[in-house]
Amino acid sequence: MKNQANPWLTSNLWVLGLGMLPAILLIGLLLYFTAWAFAFSFTDLALVGRKSVEWSWVGLENFERLFTRRGFLESLWTTVIFVFFSAIVGQSVLGFLLAAALRGSRSTLRSVVEVCIMLGWLLPDIVAAFLWSATTAQTGLINQLIITPLGLPPVNFINDYALPVVTIANIWKGTAWSYLLFTAALDSVSREVVEAAKVDGATPLQRIWLVQLPIIRPHIATNMLFITIWTFTYFPLIFAMTGGGPGRQTETLAVFLYNQSFSRGNLGFGSAISVAMLLIVGVLSLFYLRLLREPK
Amino acid sequence: MSDVSLRGVRKSYGALEVVHGVDLDIRSGEFVVFVGPSGCGKSTLLRMIAGLEPISGGEVSIGGRVVNDVPSPQRGIAMVFQSYALYPHMSVYENMAFGLKLAKTPKAEVDQRVREAARILQIEPYLDRMPKALSGGQRQRVAIGRAIVRDPKVFLFDEPLSNLDAALRAQTRVEIAKLHDTLDATMIYVTHDQVEAMTLADRIVVLNSGRIEQVGTPLELYREPVNTFVAGFIASQRMNFIDVTPTPDGVMLPGKILLPIQHAGLASARTLGVRPEHLELASDGAADLSGTLAVIEQFGEYALAYVEMPSGETITLKLDGAPELHLHETIHIKVPPEAIHLFDEAGRALR
Numbered sequence: 001m002k003n004q005a006n007p008w009l010t011s012n013l014w015v016l017g018l019g020m021l022p023a024i025l026l027i028g029l030l031l032y033f034t035a036w037a038f039a040f041s042f043t044d045l046a047l048v049g050r051k052s053v054e055w056s057w058v059g060l061e062n063f064e065r066l067f068t069r070r071g072f073l074e075s076l077w078t079t080v081i082f083v084f085f086s087a088i089v090g091q092s093v094l095g096f097l098l099a100a101a102l103r104g105s106r107s108t109l110r111s112v113v114e115v116c117i118m119l120g121w122l123l124p125d126i127v128a129a130f131l132w133s134a135t136t137a138q139t140g141l142i143n144q145l146i147i148t149p150l151g152l153p154p155v156n157f158i159n160d161y162a163l164p165v166v167t168i169a170n171i172w173k174g175t176a177w178s179y180l181l182f183t184a185a186l187d188s189v190s191r192e193v194v195e196a197a198k199v200d201g202a203t204p205l206q207r208i209w210l211v212q213l214p215i216i217r218p219h220i221a222t223n224m225l226f227i228t229i230w231t232f233t234y235f236p237l238i239f240a241m242t243g244g245g246p247g248r249q250t251e252t253l254a255v256f257l258y259n260q261s262f263s264r265g266n267l268g269f270g271s272a273i274s275v276a277m278l279l280i281v282g283v284l285s286l287f288y289l290r291l292l293r294e295p296k
Numbered sequence: 297m298s299d300v301s302l303r304g305v306r307k308s309y310g311a312l313e314v315v316h317g318v319d320l321d322i323r324s325g326e327f328v329v330f331v332g333p334s335g336c337g338k339s340t341l342l343r344m345i346a347g348l349e350p351i352s353g354g355e356v357s358i359g360g361r362v363v364n365d366v367p368s369p370q371r372g373i374a375m376v377f378q379s380y381a382l383y384p385h386m387s388v389y390e391n392m393a394f395g396l397k398l399a400k401t402p403k404a405e406v407d408q409r410v411r412e413a414a415r416i417l418q419i420e421p422y423l424d425r426m427p428k429a430l431s432g433g434q435r436q437r438v439a440i441g442r443a444i445v446r447d448p449k450v451f452l453f454d455e456p457l458s459n460l461d462a463a464l465r466a467q468t469r470v471e472i473a474k475l476h477d478t479l480d481a482t483m484i485y486v487t488h489d490q491v492e493a494m495t496l497a498d499r500i501v502v503l504n505s506g507r508i509e510q511v512g513t514p515l516e517l518y519r520e521p522v523n524t525f526v527a528g529f530i531a532s533q534r535m536n537f538i539d540v541t542p543t544p545d546g547v548m549l550p551g552k553i554l555l556p557i558q559h560a561g562l563a564s565a566r567t568l569g570v571r572p573e574h575l576e577l578a579s580d581g582a583a584d585l586s587g588t589l590a591v592i593e594q595f596g597e598y599a600l601a602y603v604e605m606p607s608g609e610t611i612t613l614k615l616d617g618a619p620e621l622h623l624h625e626t627i628h629i630k631v632p633p634e635a636i637h638l639f640d641e642a643g644r645a646l647r
């Protein structure tokens with residue numbers, strides 16, 4: 001007998017192809033851009049001038065420059081600090097603590113906290129950046145409300161403590177995601193299991209550390225995976241707040257990439273930076289995906 | 297000493313009171329079963345004894361000590377949950393050892409106690425497995441094992457068998473009875489299941505909407521229920537209730553047939569209760585009740601016949617063996633006067 005599993009679809013290959021067209025286009029486009037960046041990372045292509053037309057292959061020169069010239073390694077280090085403190089320590093830990101502490105309480109405190117962190121999340125990056133710069137500047141709200149009334153000389157936070165300020169801004173901006181994820185994860189832990197631990201003599205801290213945290217380990221790994229990748233490549237908030245400065249204090253890889261490609265116009269070198277970033281994020285993802293796996 | 301006593305124990309959630317002053321004394325080593333319809337407060341009561349639910353009023357004492365403000369781990373209790381509540385990220389061994397480790401018990405002793413419990417429950421082969429890799433029955437044993445290793449004075453069970461299939465439930469029931477015999481601990485057991493209540497309990501506590509209706513041994517409840525609620529709730533086949541009119545010589549049944557009874561409180565009798573297994577088939581002339589057979593269920597060893605009275609009520613009979621009865625046939629029933637229960641207007645039993 002003839003295979004007639006799905007006669008309508010098999011007889012309408014054209015319809016099938018048409019339906020898949022957007023997906024094919026999208027994948028094609030993604031591959032095209034990746035290939036483009038990869039290919040031009042081996043050239044001296046520039047944004048303007050002679051080299052924007054008459055570019056030539058330069059082999060591994062761009063990649064050598066990553067390590068021999070100042071810039072890339074410093075930015076990598078800034079990014080690592082930024083990711084570690086704002087995403088992993090800040091958003092993840094703070095999000096978890098908030099989720100654990102506010103769990104089960106139906107108080108107004110919970111609503112207030114939730115609204116606050118959701119606001120941070122929903123506010124457009126540029127608006128948030130403006131608010132943070134204005135608040136932490138020499139004439140900003142913090143100086144006017146706290147520092148000056150205490151009789152101390154005003155501090156230009158955004159200038160003197162640029163990296164801590166953008167880190168804190170990003171914690172405020174991104175904690176909502178971790179909070180929501182961990183709230184859902186903690187809700188998935190059976191109430192009776194937690195009660196069993198209580199009867200077994202576990203203190204509230206031990207119940208969190210020895211019972212709830214290990215049970216939601218896959219959620220934690222997923223969360224780390226997402227926020228690390230997002231923060232690693234995060235651009236608008238920092239760029240709008242400091243543009244990478246003062247000096248290069250807040251120049252994370254994303255900002256460095258932008259400055260090299262579009263301010264300096266070194267598209268070839270910029271492509272090499274983006275390829276390097278892709279590799280780093282890929283390696284990190286592999287690490288987290290291993291965490292996701294079941295033990296043993 | 298591990299007796300448990302409740303004095304005027306109350307529980308309210310906000311303005312809603314769900315347990316209204318329960319008094320109960322449970323002797324050391326006793327097996328007490330809480331039964332009652334869904335939502336009557338069995339779990340709430342058990343959780344207050346366990347220390348998982350704050351007590352809104354009254355006193356709970358264990359072993360002569362008031363424990364209202366004593367945290368769970370110091371109450372000397374262990375609890376087995378309906379969902380087993382095993383720690384999914386720990387092996388069977390670790391699940392059972394968790395409480396002891398938290399209490400900083402020496403390693404050798406932990407090992408010895410876990411292995412002893414595993415031996416009693418025959419779960420030694422699974423000690424290294426994760427709970428996920430166990431069947432429902434095996435998980436239930438691990439949950440019981442986790443309770444045993446803590447060597448509690450009082451075991452609390454909240455419907456521990458309700459997630460098991462019928463065969464496994466029967467088997468585990470027998471094992472819990474044996475366990476009670478071996479461990480000699482006080483056990484408080486919540487269930488919906490009549491059979492579990494009747495077979496396991498030294499005493500049954502019948503609860504209804506947050507109040508105790510009756511406390512007694514299974515046979516006391518079966519033979520002398522204090523009201524229609526207990527009479528209808530205990531035993532696997534529900535008691536038949538028939539509206540009657542009292543006369544000086546007995547009670548008048550719906551078919552205008554007089555059932556002669558001598559009883560001091562006869563005048564206030566309104567309802568007659570009789571269990572299906574006490575009704576007998578009779579010949580036409582000797583019948584107290586007659587009706588048509590609406591349904592018959594044959595179980596082989598016995599049969600349940602549902603007989604529709606002319607008044608519209610349905611009477612259930614439990615008949616031995618496999619009687620040859622046909623649907624829609626007229627059935628004549630004899631009500632043995634010694635097996636009946638009389639209740640007044642408020643449903644209280646007449647003594």
Ligand SMILES: Nc1ncnc2c1ncn2[C@@H]1O[C@H](COP(=O)(O)OP(=O)(O)OP(=O)(O)O)[C@@H](O)[C@H]1O
Binds near residue numbers: 336
């Ligand atoms: N957190 C709560 N808030 C308000 N009411 C509650 C709460 N927990 C339980 N109740 C109410 O308390 C009553 C007793 O509940 P409980 O769980 O003790 O019933 P139960 O006898 O164990 O029932 P089941 O046999 O279905 O398990 C129920 O009417 C329930 O609706």
Ligand SMILES: [Mg+2]
Binds near residue numbers: 338339340
């Ligand atoms: Mg319950």
